[in-house]
Amino acid sequence: MTNIILNRRKFLGTTAASAAALASPIYLRRAHAQGGEVNIWTYNNFVPDDFKDQFESETGIKVNVRLVDDQGKQFNLLAAEAPSPTVDIVTVAGHRFLQFIDSDLLAPMDTDRLNNWGNINPTFSEGDWATIRGEKWGAPILSGMEVLAYNTDLVSQEEANSWDVLFSEQYRQQTAYILQDMFSVLMLKMGYDGNMVAYMDDPERAAAIVAEVQQFLIDKKPLVRKYYDGGAEIQQMFVNQDIALGHAWNGPIAQLIKDGFPIEMTVPEEGSYGFVYTYNIAQNAPNVDNAYTFLNAILAKPEIGAAMTQASGFISTYKDASQHLTEIEKKSTSFTDEELSRLQFFRAEANEMKYQLVDPAVEAVKAA
Structure with missing residues (x-):
């Protein structure tokens, strides 16, 4: 052979x-x-x-x-x-x-x-x-996912087992996340369908769920150091020790791990996308x-x-x-x-309705 x-x-x-x-x-x-x-x-x-x-x-x-x-x-x-x-x-x-x-x-x-x-x-x-x-x-070949990343010198593996740690007083101003993506994660954490497919025939229910997540993020806004957009941003925040943990896509965190930075990532017990x-x-x-x-x-x-x-x-x-x-x-x-x-995957059926609700909610959180 x-x-x-x-x-x-x-x-x-x-x-x-x-x-x-x-x-x-x-x-x-x-x-x-x-x-x-x-x-x-x-x-x-x-x-x-x-x-x-x-x-x-x-x-x-x-x-x-x-x-x-x-x-x-x-x-x-x-x-x-x-x-x-x-x-x-x-x-x-x-x-x-x-x-x-x-x-x-x-x-x-x-x-x-x-x-x-x-x-x-x-x-x-x-x-x-x-x-x-x-x-x-299609035949699945490769995957990417939203993870909870944490500096292992500052945060324990047990703490990182839940998304709750991202919104704890203990790590006030030491966290970062992509605001729009966090809506889906929090819907899942709260027991809802983050893809919103389940609410395609009930737009009022969908609007109420987005409003609930929006208010949660407004209430927790004093705890977050930064809403970020790009992978390079969160990498730099970790390297500078501006943050101890954050929500991220796995790719940028994988690179930090390969570079020897004391960081790990996980899919918390409430799940992710x-x-x-x-x-x-x-x-x-x-x-x-x-x-x-x-x-x-x-x-x-x-x-x-x-x-x-x-x-x-x-x-x-x-x-x-x-x-x-x-x-x-x-x-x-x-x-x-x-x-x-614990992982769920993004679906597109309800995207039009979802982002008609989520996009203005993101702006409302930023403006609060």
Whole structure:
């Protein structure tokens, strides 16, 4: 069985990391000489270079990757080519599915053609966001999430197990969060649906919930040091010790962990929200068979999921992928099964109503 060693530049230089390898799935050899091509639109580092080279070598299928950097741009590109796209596989975030589905730009995913579908952690593959109109629409590959990040020299792991610590007198003026995103988190903490799908037929109820969160944030406003917008801001606040803890997306915190800063992140007991990047088959894709061969191959082994995490910085959706990461990589890009069980995922069905309510509420909190 052919092995290829992952590019050492993708690792932190440790012996454990450089020992990782992508083993060649046997079924790829049977697919050799299938030939042709598969065209993929995806983000930088979502297709590991070593996997791509091995896949091309063993299947004879040429992989053509076009990099994208924005969901809206990708939608516009695909819509412009419809109904005869040049692309086979696109990369859509789960909470953007409806936009693509309603425009007839994606084909339902035939999971029966993916022998390796079971290698995906069901937290990601079987969530309520993943099935729309009775169909699966994408293969989950990588994820990001909102976390509670805390300086381990100042805050204990036990304290960080609840979002309550973010609003405690003990850490007055030592906290920061993204104000708009905090609305969804607090709805969940208060026992509501932060996606607001449950209230689509009851706008008065939705308005009352947003008003409740708004008042809570106004009441707690003296405790927060800063409402921030970008990842670099919270990184700098942690480094300067302006804050002891904060709400953040996992990516900026992962970088601080890799840099050796005394910081950890968790999904608190009340839960949080995340999003999932998926690989999707374009409607009327010109190379459907090759697309499914590619998807089955990239889902084949946890080592591949680990390689995608190492290259992209996002969290792998693959079972056991963390076993192929170094300790520092595990700390920065993986969560326990218990933490993942607390995670919910963004959905888009109620977004118009939700943000018509949340956007003015955010401004009201800022002005209070």
